[in-house]
Amino acid sequence: DTAVSQTPKYLVTQMGNDKSIKCEQNLGHDTMYWYKQDSKKFLKIMFSYNNKELIINETVPNRFSPKSPDKAHLNLHINSLELGDSAVYFCASSDSRNFYGYTFGSGTRLTVV
């Protein structure tokens, strides 16, 4: 049973397209996140939701729109993809009442051509 699952694992798409990445966690956590890891391996937070409420929204182009239908799901939709969006996107979750770190998904490698 995968704790935090992301789909797809790989995504290759052309510039200008719109794509979505889905994330689901079965840990009962109340907080979920999207992180972007660039080609130099730097991890930067993008968004965080707590019980479906957006609580962290870093400086991210508004082409990126997160959606959390319930506290177990957090999806990321990207409009008008650009070459610079190529990266690995990680979903993560945590329990705000007992925080000892994140549980990460396996990542989605997005390549924009």
Add this chain to the structure above:
Amino acid sequence: AQKITQTQPGMFVQEKEAVTLDCTYDTSDPSYGLFWYKQPSSGEMIFLIYQGSYDQQNATEGRYSLNFQKARKSANLVISASQLGDSAMYFCAMRTYGGYQKVTFGIGTKLQVIP
């Protein structure tokens, strides 16, 4: 603002030897948590160890220990008896408790274990 600094972009260690990966941090929040994550070449992020700012003892998890020196604001990871499978990127990270559960990561250290 919180900041994590990892000054070793790459490290080599002989198999079975111990290795220390450096991490310093900066925060004005008195309450915070420090983490280390491992990212092997397969790409997944694996939680290794956690240290709270008020913990009296250094955290240990199997072959991993965290050398926490609060006055120096350092949280070095020590891996004892290195194994080939320890070759990976290692990220130091911090969360302060003054705001939401935002974890800030360092730029990572690439460790290579030599047989």
